[in-house]
Amino acid sequence: MAGHSKFKNIMHRKGAQDRVRAKLFSKLGREISVAVKIGGSEIDKNIRLRSAVSAAKSSNMPKENISRAISKGLGNDPDSNYEEVRYEGYGPAGTAIIVEGLTNNKNRTASEIRTTFSKNGGSLGENGSVSYNFRKFGNITFSKSNINEDEVINFSIENGLEDFDIDDQNFSIFCEVSDFHKIINKFVDKFKEPDSTQLVWRSENSVFLELDSAQKNIKLINDLEENDDVQNVFSNFEVDESVIKKLIT
Numbered sequence: 001m002a003g004h005s006k007f008k009n010i011m012h013r014k015g016a017q018d019r020v021r022a023k024l025f026s027k028l029g030r031e032i033s034v035a036v037k038i039g040g041s042e043i044d045k046n047i048r049l050r051s052a053v054s055a056a057k058s059s060n061m062p063k064e065n066i067s068r069a070i071s072k073g074l075g076n077d078p079d080s081n082y083e084e085v086r087y088e089g090y091g092p093a094g095t096a097i098i099v100e101g102l103t104n105n106k107n108r109t110a111s112e113i114r115t116t117f118s119k120n121g122g123s124l125g126e127n128g129s130v131s132y133n134f135r136k137f138g139n140i141t142f143s144k145s146n147i148n149e150d151e152v153i154n155f156s157i158e159n160g161l162e163d164f165d166i167d168d169q170n171f172s173i174f175c176e177v178s179d180f181h182k183i184i185n186k187f188v189d190k191f192k193e194p195d196s197t198q199l200v201w202r203s204e205n206s207v208f209l210e211l212d213s214a215q216k217n218i219k220l221i222n223d224l225e226e227n228d229d230v231q232n233v234f235s236n237f238e239v240d241e242s243v244i245k246k247l248i249t
Contacts, residue, residue: 023228024059024061025056025059025061025065026228027228027230027231028052028055028056028059028061028069029056029061029065029066029068029069029072030069030082030102030231031052031055031102031231032049032052032053032056032066032069032070032073033069033070033072033073033082034073034082034084034102035048035049035051035052035073036049036069036070036072036073036074037073037074041070041073041074047138047180047181047184047199048199049070050181050184050197051197051198051199053066054193054194054195054196054197054198055196055197055198056069058195058196081104082102082103082104083102083103083104083106084100084101084102085100085101085102085103085106085109085110085229086098086099086100086101086127086131087099087101087110087113087124087127088124088125088126088127088128088129088130088131089113089117089122089123089124089125089129089130090117090122090123090125090129090130091117091120091121091122091216091217091220091221091235091237092120092121092122092213092216092217092220093207093209093213093216093217093237094207095122095207095209095213095217095235095236095237096130096133096134096203096207096235096236097117097122097130097220097221097224097233097234097235097236098130098131098134098201098233098234098235099113099224099230099232099233100230100231100232100233100234101113101227101229101230101231102229102231103229108229109227109229110124112227112229113224113227113230116220116223116224116227117220119223120216120219120220120223121216121220122220130236131201133203133204133205133236134201134202134203134204134234134236135201135202135204136177136199136200136201136202137163137174137175137176137177137199137200137201137202138174138175138176138177138179138180138183138184138197138198138199138200139172139173139174139196139197139198139199139200140172140173140175140183140184140187140194140196140197141170141171141172141173141194141195141196141197142170142171142172142187142191142194142195143169143170143171143195144166144168144169144170144171145169146192146195147171147191147192149166149171151191152171152173152187152191153171155187155190155191156173159183159186161173161174161175161183163175170195173187174200174202177199180197180199184197200232200234201234202234203234203235203236205236206236206237206238207236207237207238208237208238208239208240209237209238209239209243210243211243211246211247213237214237214239214243214247215247217235217237218247221233221235
């Protein structure tokens with residue numbers, strides 16, 4: 001019986017992992033379809049599509065799923081009839097949050113997002129209420145295990161890109177959205193295809209949080225990301241190393 005129980009636990013974990021994977025692939029596929037519908041299926045001329053396919057590949061989304069999502073965007077499939085939405089609000093301790101989504105029912109999505117903010121001690125604001133403190137950038141990321149860090153730093157600086165982040169695993173470069181396609185091609189020519197490319201919102205005024213407020217904001221963001229209609233969530237909060245250690249222990 002003990003062995004049977006262990007098997008059930010393993011299958012339960014696998015089932016949960018499969019559901020998370022399916023949910024992720026659904027969001028990635030939706031973004032690909034909408035990118036095609038807006039900008040066409042030529043990946044070299046459609047920055048958004050290139051970013052969406054890059055994200056899909058980074059998440060090990062099968063090629064046939066990517067192809068299917070592109071086909072949906074080219075046709076009149078009802079599954080690709082989504083509208084872009086953006087919500088702005090405040091999290092615990094006054095943090096600023098931007099939520100990007102794709103929905104086929106704006107009223108439903110707005111209601112769900114408002115409820116998620118309220119349940120987590122935040123509040124949904126009007127469009128423009130926090131985005132004035134953010135700027136949109138193109139973001140290119142390389143895994144440090146796949147590239148020489150010094151070479152990519154020097155190449156970034158040579159190309160006027162002095163805005164980058166480095167952590168234990170990744171090297172992340174930021175550029176103007178208007179230059180995004182050109183910069184991606186430069187890095188591909190010099191190195192290889194990046195691990196990911198995406199458009200991101202970055203705050204010009206960060207808020208540093210203590211442990212309790214950080215935990216509350218992380219829960220809010222996690223709950224927002226659980227919504228099927230939410231594609232991306234961005235915030236202006238940061239934590240120092242001592243708080244990070246407490247969060248991961």
